[in-house]
Amino acid sequence: MSTTEPDNVALNGPVVGRYRVIPLIEKGATAGMRPAVASKDVQEALALPGTLVADWQDKAIKRLGQLVKQRRGLRVFLDNCTKCGACTDKCHYFLGTRDPKNMPVARQDLIRSVYRRYFTLAGRLFPWLVGARTLNKALLQDWYTYFHQCSQCRRCTVFCPKGIDTSEVTMAGREILASIGLGQQYSQEIITKVKSIGNNLGMKPRALADVLENLEEDILDDTGVPVRLPLDDSRADVLLVTPSADFFAEPHVDGLIGYAKVLHQAGVRWTFSSQASEAANFALFTGQHDHMRDIALRIRNAAVDLAVSRIVIGECGHAWRVAYSYLDALVGPLDFLDPAHSRVEHICEVTHQLLTQGRITLDPQRNAGKVITYHDSCNVARGASMGQRAGGQFRIPRELLAASVPRVVEMSADTTKQKTFCCGGGGGLLTDDMMAVRIKGALPRAQALQSVVDSDEVTHLVAICAICKTQLSSVLPHYGLQHVQVTSLHHLVGDALVL
């Protein structure tokens, strides 16, 4: 196969699930790969110092001290690791880069060593014995680098006998970094945009309305059916909040068309909101709980302003985690919603319900010829559930696919459901300056996919996350998998829908 091979990536190498090879470590392999630091403007717009503060060492330690007092998870996770090593070969970034600092425990240790040095008796008395370290420039550099080579996917947690969640550590780490002037440009800029304009792209309401209008025309041309994509429609019962990538990016937009077709067909009165034209909440990635609340609040406010009785979230992994797990804690209670739908719902469970109620009909033959496999998104799989059923986050999307496509195959069980591998672009890493790390991080997913392409001639890889879709479509070609089409689940549903 003649493809552009990124170094370290063995394309014809072992396939995850058939037999797995754990690489030998290669110190410093990705030490130079880090995203751009936030500009002065962006930092200051978020009331953070514009550049690295002079007394950064004291400030960082002080902030760490505050966070371990405020976040039990963080404190317990820092205290409780036995260095058992169970997580060391579970992170896609380690498997893809071989850099030992990408082993989850080693990533945590970047902070744990400092925590031990300044906040534990053993670390104060015998630093050399327990791996406690002074926070110096080199370590700070490692913080910035390796906290941004973690997609906060929590795969490591599944295998940790203490339930240690590395993402809590890197979220806290990024929070501290931003507080001393080292925010990450990509995530922090997005946070400023969503807070000032309403979506990550900075798309103004007028532009959004135009986009939706054009899409309505496209659907009419394609199907002959006048499917509407309403914006700020006060007659709506349902507010649909979706990642803004759905409005224009490929292959996301076909998913958006799918939502609209389903809701149209079922006769649901729904709307988008220009105020909350974004489901994503990047403050989850940066660990900034105050911003996370502000961003979540837009959704609540939009729902109140439009007087809707239901809130539905589109295909977005971390947005679903925030909506599912945090919304109540951040901006709840959402007591104005219809008591029968008193929690935020996922578009997949809504579609699934309409299907079971017989309000829509799906004909899988309309997707004849397609062989699809499903990529579980990490935040949906390990950070949320769906449909108030045990394992609903795994079953509902699969049941929808089974009803929409004639042939669905599963990738290796080591790489799906709770054990799913991140696409390699989550957690605020979906930026061009992280491309090298993103490609390497996609290795396990690419291997698992290659395996089903070989065995079952899979043609489509389906995801329900905007980040997964963008990431996978841009990195899979590097693995010679450009012929596998990355697809929105609701694209297939929309195509199978009998209008």
Add this chain to the structure above:
Amino acid sequence: MLGYLLTAAFVWAVAGSAYRLIVWARTPSTLPMPLTPAPTSRVGVVGRLLLELLTFRALARADRTTWLASLAFHYGLLLILIMHLRFVWSQLPPSLVPFIGLSGWATLMLIIGLSVLLIRRIVIDRLRYISSPSDYLHIILLLTLAASGTAMKRLWPVDLYGVSQFLQGALRFSWQPLPESLVLVVHLSLVLLLLFVFPISKLLHGIGIVFSPTLNQRDAVSAQTRVLSGSSHSKTRE
């Protein structure tokens, strides 16, 4: 002398552990972060924690060798600790008596388990990378404890009654003389060291698991089903 130290070390270990637990318990747990799929009921959460605590389920998922070695080590240790109760309780509860016969097996399990854990920490490059001196020393400490204990049993027997008088004294603040034995002094000194490091090290991880929000929180959102489908306790929201 050893008697006073032992008393002090015991008090230190209990108080220190209690302090750590209090700190954990008092740190607020702000945003929910259960690792899903998670149980929806509190009973389910207890079940999940017991499963993790008793079977090391996540470790079984991760790595079979480490899992088996850890099981052997921890259960060996548990049996040995139970057997040691006869030194501090004058009357061992009858239910525990059968365990005494297992002492040889328990020690073997402990030693094999610990050795495997030590060897892999030395041999596997990933493990070497993440290990600090204390990580090796913890294992070596337990191994030497086991070795000195076995030596007392097989090579240089000591006056067990005297030992139990001594230990009971140390725990009740009425110190008794220690039977003459070098191995015993070594063994007890290692116990002292263990008691000293226990509350300030990773050795408290067993209880730490119970405080882990990823494992001890339930999937409360899914649990709302029950509330919604009209059970007696309706939502208390104003």
